[in-house]
Amino acid sequence: MTDQRVTISFENGVADVRLARPDKLNALDPAMFAAIIAAIAELEAMPGLRVVVLSGEGRGFCAGLDMASMAAGGSGIDLPTRSHGLANDVQQVAWGWRTLSVPVIAAVHGVAFGGGLQIASGADVRIAAPGTRLAVMEMKWGIVPDMAGFALWRGTVRDDVLRELAYTAQEFDAGEAQAWGFVTRIAEDPHAEAMILARAIAACNPQAIRAAKRLANLEGDAAAILLAESAEQAALLRSPNQIEAVMANLQKRPPNFTD
Template identity: 70%
Template sequence: MTDRVRLTLEAGVADVRLSRDDKMNALDPPMIEGIAAVIDQLAATPGLRAVVLSGEGRAFCAGLDMMSMAGLAATDFDIMARTHGPANVFQQVCWGWRSLPVPVIAAVHGVAFGGGLQLMSGADVCVARPDTRLSVMEMKWGIVPDMAGFALWPGRVRDDVLRELVYTAREFSGDDAVGYGFVTRTAEDPLAEALALAREIASRNPEAIRAAKRLSNLSISGNVEAVLLAESREQGALIGRPNQIEAVAAGMQKRPARFED
């Protein structure tokens, strides 16, 4: 547990809350390291039955904190390094929930943009407020989703819908997200719904629940290593290039971007 992530455990249910609410739980390096550490801690926790993942304050997660990431040297995080099995550390904060042996339920409200959307996608089940604002936002910054989204979304989101959302970065609502497949169902109080569901799961045979999760993962995983590596390769080829820099500059200056082919 860190000052970015709070963890409590009761009756086999882990309540994990992103706690950088003054920044809408945006992902900065300490948050990324904190989430990865909590996933490792949960993986080693005896008696764990289910996990609920939520965000404190006004939002679930606003995505990457672009200002804090802009100050990093290229060597601070090596996206090609497989630091967590098939994943790098950025992918682990999303993929790690899927790799936990127990079900994870995300409770989402406010916004889930970019990395925040990929973070919630790591959960087995997602409950969101109907008015939640969501976006596969990376194209706005001239990059591609690279926090395991392309490994998590197949089998969940229809392919042509996903392509449109990736290409355009447009926003959509929690109600829309149910139809698209990102969200399981909506609720006015997602956290209460998620905790109730987690407690119900915790009441089931834990061996059968773990077996069911392994089977669910196997049925849709495909070649995960290749997908995760391809995400990193494409991202590495984009970051720092003129068009990516222009995307950031245009966004910051609130003007149309001028891209070169």
């Protein structure tokens, strides 16, 4: 990418995506919003992509909004307008990771405040360093989380805990974040752990992984989800990659999948 607010490197099906404004703890200004949206679009169109690892350069994942920048120029975003399916531009920087067709693993360290926490929450899996500081920070500025946080936290974060954190903007640590559902697990080197997990996922049938993510993203009644399960399975059974998965296991060799 030309905009170095976000960098992407790609190898063996895994995209290593980094927020790259370390001098500002990767805080979100208009250029960072635009760069993240562009990165998500680039990834969705990337041939051979199987997994994304999302992290932040420098001392933290993302400190949230760059309030000085936003106050000076504003976001320029029409909040009611849906520009990306269900989401507006502000929401796309977090919601876009959830709707990306491949799994996303967030490696979080240092700080994940406000919008930074919401961006991490868009990932399928979140691995945090032990000393990470997190907060639903928006109430500090007299606003509410509006980058898809409430939609992303539903079903993973306990309702009364989320309400308390949203009402108070109090900080919490990685251990609390794991207990409350904001973080999947804790690792001393979250980026290294995320890359190990990403390579394991990238070694699986890519069509099955994408189908599993579509099913995991479904909301609705049991009947609709059961029907979707059947449809996804019918499409996978006897497909070339599904046959290759079976043969590789029987022959005790690495599979050779096609994207």
